[in-house]
Amino acid sequence: MSQDHFQEDQEPDQYTKQTIENGFSRRSFLSRAAGGAAAAGLFGLSGLPAMAKDAAEAKGPELATSGDGGATLSFLPKPKPIRDREISETLTFDVVVVGAGASGVPAALSAAENGAKVAVVQKAPFALSQGNTGAGIDLAASEKAGVEALVARLIADSNHRCNPKLVRQWAYHSGEAVKWVIDRAKQGGSPVVDQGSPAQRAILKVNGYSLGYVTSFFGPKPYTTGDGMRHLAKTAEKAGVRFFFRMPAVQLVQNRAGEIQGVIARGPDGKYTKFLATKGVILATGDYQNNKAMSDYFIPDVKHFGRKQLDKTGDGFALAYWAGGVIEPIGHTKMLHDFDAGPASMCDMPFLAVDRKGRRFVNETVEMSLLNNYLRDAENAGHYSQIFDSNYMTQAAAWPGKLVPPEGLKNYMPEDPGPKKGVFESQVNTHVAGTIEELARKIEADPATLAATVKRYNELVASGKDSDFGKPADRLIPVLQAPFYGIHRRVRVSAICSGMLVDENHQALNAEGKPIKGLYLIGNLGGGFYGGVDYPLTVFGLSLGRCYTFGYLTGRHVAKL
């Protein structure tokens, strides 16, 4: 990969062109404003009354504006530049990473291993991440046609809207990167294991071609990748990386030529430190799910869902936007699931499913990762329950997934006094009851509604045909024999995984498609890897696997500049 792959005479690829045309960037606003169009940015968004005032008062580029100049984004205000006399300390490194998560920590360590002097500035008091599984392709155990078949599957999962180059880059480098993360995290004391190919049973063959996998598992819960990244950070510290915690990055240092030279962060004492980066700044600040205005604007679908994370306020989006970066067009990709209320291995099993009130709402062969689309309203807000009776171990035995026997389900029951293992105790939400009405009360549904739903469902099962939702007959089992079970799941936002335009070096591109010198974007801040309505669960751990891989590659790339 050349450092500056974009050339004047070379057309950008389809994805890049599309993102430049319809995304959000300063240039698209400035050029249109200069042409006399919609400088004040009047728009018809409801529910954001403050924005109308902002639009009337918009003074040129002080507020961010949509690609067509039509919307002024008050949630991305341009910060007042921090003056040099307000800086209490200036430190110089080769590489400065902002954000100590699943892409930031690997990026920092990778840069250090390639000879760079590295600083990590992190808003939280320590490294943070979520989830357990990260995936890569074991190239030695895979046919080339298999790798390409999986790439094609992932592109289809993203509704053919992603940047295929980035998906290929994950495909051909992830095995190496995930192995490296496992090895280095172990050096830091992590109990991480490689679960390998068995963790990816559904994709050992794609289109008839064979594949093998490297599957890192930071677990079981309550140990997660957050603990894993803290262990990896120990290895990074030994390699010379300096961590600066409780220091949110507030501004980038950019010269008149538009080159990024460093970042300014605010310490817990309120004082500013300037971190100069001679080779580059890598932003790994994660998504913006806790920034309400930004979420409502870019992905209104998630308005009523709970959030799984804290403080993911899209800081890097603001920083990179004001440096000239391009935010992907509206219609961002979301990730919602609940692996905690009951066994993860049963989440996609097509038991009777009911909404928050107790009504059947879907052909239950729809995967959990997509069910959020049926539960977007304020009443349901992501809540639903899986219902089954005491014969589930035999009657659902042939279904894909893995059944957990009644004794094991107790581990997920808040009412069961026994000790819990491998779960987040405050998130378990599985119940057992002698009657449907009693079960309804436990899963917080309406008893009469649930009773009617179960009665109707049993009629359909008896008839052998799902004339209400068309579910296949071999996925119909009755709910007749007490005790009855209910897993009350509530899908919440794990991540929003659309971001900002980058090239294959993960260098930010501006609205002309040219790289912004010194600025790199990875993790969920980096765009182009997804593009569908929902994050696909085809490869378990794709999200973390992508974070590790792009962190690993980008750290190395920037260190070698």
Next chain:
Amino acid sequence: MKPMTIPKAVAALLVLLMAAGLGAAEAAPKTKATAKATAGTARTSKHADKGITCAQCHGRAAKKELVPMQQCLSCHGDTKELAARTAKVKPTNPHENRHFGTEADCNRCHHEHAVSENLCLPCHKFHFKVP
């Protein structure tokens, strides 16, 4: 610390109210006694009731900033000691958690000029009374 003059105190209190997001539409309390009279509403200051001046938390600069957590700790002591004192609180220690360790910003739950809140809700069913 030198006691504040009345005009200074009024100005500081005004800034304080604005910083708390309450706006300046309300008439400014003329004296400390008036401020006390509104005790029980969000427009109070438990600290002021104990004779602590605005400047002791918000500083003396013309433009008053939000109070950094370090300012809280300068009087209330070390976060780890606090976490140790609340270690046995059920169902979980509010001052030590997976998200922030012992370093959650005090202001996330404990508010000085507004009703305090419980940041754990609604994700976790930890029902604390937050002073």
